[in-house]
Amino acid sequence: MNSKSSDYHPRSILEFTNKLGVVLEDVLQHVQVLFFKGFTFLPDMAMHFGSFYVMNDFTRVTGQSDIPDGIGIVFHNIFENNTDDKLVKHKNTSPMEPPYVRIFPYTLRQSLDFKKNTHVSHVSISISAGYLRNFLKEEAEHFDYLFDSTNNFWIEELMTDDILRTVNDIVKKEEPAAMKSFYYKTKAMELLYHLFTNLKKREGAYSLKLSAKEIKAVYQVRDKIVSSLSKPSTINELKQIAGMNEIKLRKIFTQVFGRGIYDYYQHLRMKEAARLLREERLSVSEAGYEMGFENLGHFTKVFEKHIGKKPKKYVQSIN
Secondary structure, three states, rough: OEEEOOOOOOHHHHHHHHHHOOOOOOHOOOEEEEEEEEEEEEEEEEEEEEEEEOOOOOOEEHHHHHHHHEEEEEEEEEOOOOOOOOHHHHHOOOOOOOEEEEEEOOOOEEEEEEEEOOEEEEEEEEHHHHHHHHHHHHHHHHHHHOOOOOOOOOOOEOOOOHHHHHHHHHHOOOOOOOOOHHHHHHHHHHHHHHHHHOOOOOOOOOOOOOHHHHHHHHHHHHHHHHHHHOOOOOOHHHHHHOOOHHHHHHHHHHHHHOOOHHHHHHEEEEEHHHHHOOOOOOHHHHHHOOOOOOOHHHHEEEEEEHHHHHHHHHHHHHO
16 A cells, blocks of 8 residues: 655645646646645545635636546535644635535546635545445445446535534644554545445435536526525526426436435525524524524424424524
8 A cells, every 4th residue: 555645835735646647737826725635545545635725716627537437525615724824814814615525436527616715625535436335335235326437426415513523533633643644544434434324315316427517507506596595596597597497407406416406405594594593693583584484483393304403402502
């Protein structure tokens, strides 16, 4: 097994990515790296994590990897930058985009847009499909869509507390004094365990072969939903944005996000309500009103379904 750690110097990033057959020179000219660490466990897996500030608008096309049948898994914007370096001067003034986890094959080339003056953080795992299947063993049949070389899947998953805790262990705890690579590989597998435990709960088939255009369209629909959590968009509005019929839109949306359109909207709506209760210290009735509810009883019922506790119990648990 070949394993090596990298610090946050851009040259170290290039050395790390070159080992994986990934070219990043055109990306580094647009960002200011706050910190970076990378570990290779070739030929089967690699992990890197870091944080950077975007200085210019740019588009990156997802590239190939020398890892055979490589699958990319990106935990995006789920931790704050934790370095004391002077580069963090941007941290308090630059916005961070919402967090997500994305899973995709390296054979599917997709454009990712980065906006000027934004802060981006990530934990990224590249893993061989065969290596992953071997670890899943008898559970692999639940994830056949990942191992079909003809299937251009693209999946986005919401965060769980287990994922967030493991990411914090990876990023924020001090490095172990010994067996560093072994520690980070174990943490990478722990992160995948929590992710796949959540993915197994998904319902619906993954039979649609997606094009880059369809993926872009369904994210435009998602962005529209996120932009107005206090009031749902109509299906006609979403169909127009996507440029496809309702049946196809619903199938693709469920395939990518693991939930139907309305259920996804309600889940994000309750996540925002929980944030208002937790961070803004709004009352239960105020949070419900902010999220567009006129009936407090209905708000309580929906909140409990998606958060797992009634709003008042949730407030008590965080105080």
